Amino acid sequence: MEQDLIVGVHSIVHAIRNPKRTTVELIACEEGLEKLNKMGGLKKHELDGLNIKLVSSHKVQELAKELYAKEDFQYSRVPSGVLLVSSAKSISETKPLFDAIDAGEEVKILCLDGVTDVHNAGAIMRTAAFYNVSHIVFAVKNNFNIGPSMARIASGALEYIEIVKCNSLPKFLSALIKRGVTPVGLTEHTDDNEIGEIAGIKCLVLGAEDRGLSHASVRLLEKKIRLEPIGKIESLNVSVAAAIAMEKVFS
Known part of the structure; x- marks a missing residue:
């Protein structure tokens, strides 16, 4: 399955709410999840059923580097400590x-x-x-x-x-x-x-x-x-x- 890497709190929230997308994995630290709620308005029940990998903020960046390289994107630091791996935008x-x-x-x-x-x-x-x-x-x-x-x-x-x-x-x-x-x-x-x-x-x-x-x-x-x-x-x-x-x- 082709995948999109989505960063930015508001971009991630809108992608999670998009019924045409399938969330593959949400990689986040505790602070990242909190920002999805406080900055993006994502409710806790909207995370139910999602595949969430909760890691340290440093590990978020390490995993992001690997995913960026795999998808042939130039890595830049992932903001807010959260990264969404989603089905690709059609x-x-x-x-x-x-x-x-x-x-x-x-x-x-x-x-x-x-x-x-x-x-x-x-x-x-x-x-x-x-x-x-x-x-x-x-x-x-x-x-x-x-x-x-x-x-x-x-x-x-x-x-x-x-x-x-x-x-x-x-x-x-x-x-x-x-x-x-x-x-x-x-x-x-x-x-x-x-x-x-x-x-x-x-x-x-x-x-x-x-x-x-x-x-x-x-x-x-x-x-x-x-x-x-x-x-x-x-x-x-x-x-x-x-x-x-x-x-x-x-x-």
Whole structure:
């Protein structure tokens, strides 16, 4: 069985409460269990039936190192003395999303075009969950990997958003457009800073940290917006820009 390593109190609590996940093992020291309760609001009865390995705080880190190496993740100290080993987050193909659109279901789609930094990706995912985004779509190549660091930064958002991987984001966008969806791209290469009215399904496309949207994606997008600075600093971190753009598109 494929496994996810989840760290961060809130991320662990949301994963435990997710009926689609199976807890393999909860590795924790006494203080870690206490933090799940006091910081994360996890009730004692929610731990009933879970496979809990109660060890010293030092042993938590030793076991984490072994698990990180086994799963090919770069180890960093596990916060709060608690680590969850869970069944893997399911990654969807594009067909179920297209089927949902064709069936008239209400979805909110966020496309990430070349976002590679897990810290930015995790922060974007957390904001997306705040705005009730249903699907995050990204291409197989040149994008972030889902792992412990991203799970911690996403603060539980992984449990509430469908993750969709496609072979080509431009081809995915083309398929959306054929279905009557008008994706909105965030880019500096436009003079338009007003979103206006968007009928039907809402879809926001965000580009990479350094180069923004790819040319292949930009060529397809009929609707593009920019964030107009009103101060001396003219650029934003992609996760901050994403939050402002989501307020415009999804609120």
